[in-house]
Amino acid sequence: MRRWLHALALAGAAAVLLTGCVQVHRDEGDLVDDWAALPAPRLFVPAADACLPRLTGVVPAATYETVDCAGSHLAETVHVGTFTGPVALGARPEPGSPALRDARVECDKRTREMIGGDWHAARLTLTIALPPATAWAAGARWFRCDLAETDSIDNTRPVNRVGSLRGALVGDSTLLHRCFDPKLIGKNLNYMAPVLCTEPHRAEFVGVYTERDMSWVEFTEGASGTHRRCMTLIAAFADVPDNAELPYRAGSIFYPPSRREWEEGDRGVRCFLWSDDRKLTRSVRGAGPEGLPVI
Incomplete structure (x- = not known):
């Protein structure tokens, strides 16, 4: 001017x-146009395929940081998606809210593609991060899918690791759930101690099923139905009949998503075979009726 x-x-x-x-x-000439037009302001969007030194549910641009995946890090960003439809038109979804369901479905799909399997079957946890409310008000509509290794099936707090998780579940991965020796307090499960399947144990991971859509309260009140679904997985895993004799061969232990994960739309329930009457010293995968007899 x-x-x-x-x-x-x-x-x-x-x-x-x-x-x-x-x-x-x-x-x-046209003196008004001598100055180049200023570029439109660009909103911050986190990078995909990047590793992170820390995990937060909300990601301010001012504190955003990535690190080399070859070094120690806490999590890895699998995917950065965009909110569309009615969710994008309203206020920012709250972390853990039902409004994040479509985002979690997208995160779940991209994670399976990246690691080569179902993350529920391994010592992994998947979380969603959002822009700050101020960034949302300015037009930011991204969500970030972060994958992290955990210490155990009981402790889902992320732990530091070295190396990317890309292809982590391809082949004989050490992250996969296998055999456990459950520790009880009375008749209540305290924690699941992982052991080699050749060591004495009473539990073995058999798979994951996707629960039907229901509220958290409905799910927690329907433990018998969850047990029944897991028993069906146990029968298929051990190659034994899914009939009235099955409860005399084995019982079940199951780990559902956390309430926060459930509210976001995660319906993956982890199922374990439970041998109350005898210690096992081998995997029961494909063992048949002789390998998992009626007692």
Whole structure:
């Protein structure tokens, strides 16, 4: 603007001096457009395929940081998606809210593709991070899918690791759940101690089923139905009949998502075979009726 005003002043001076022996001021063209247009402001969007030194549910641009996946890190960003539809038109979804269901479905799909399997079947946890409310008000509509290794089936707090999780469940991964020796307090499960399947144990991971859509309260009040679904997985895993004799072969232990995960839309329930009457010293995968007899 200052240059434009200066040019007009020069043009006025030239008009006054036309009667003298001076050169007429030459037109510089469209003076208003001499300045390049300023670029539109760009909203911060976190990077995908990046490793993180810390995990937060809300990611301010000012404190955002990534690290080399070859070094120690706490989590890995699998995917960065975009909210669309009605969710994008309203206030920012609260962390853990039902409004995040479509985002979690997308995160789950991208995670399975990246690691080569179902993350529920391993010592892994999947979380969703959001922009701050101020960034949302300014137009940010991204969500970030973060995957982290955990210490155990009982302790889902992320732990530091070295190396990317890409392809982590391809082959014989040490992250996969296998055999456990459950520790009880009375008749209540205290924690699951992981052991080699060749060591004495009473539990073995058999798979994950996807629960139907229901409220958290409905799910927690329907433990018998969850047990029944897990028993069906046990029968298929051990290659034994899923009939009235099955409860005399084995019982079940199951780990559902946390309430927060459930509210976001995670319906993956982890199922374990439970041998109350005898210690096992091998995997019961495909063992058949002789390997898992009626007792």
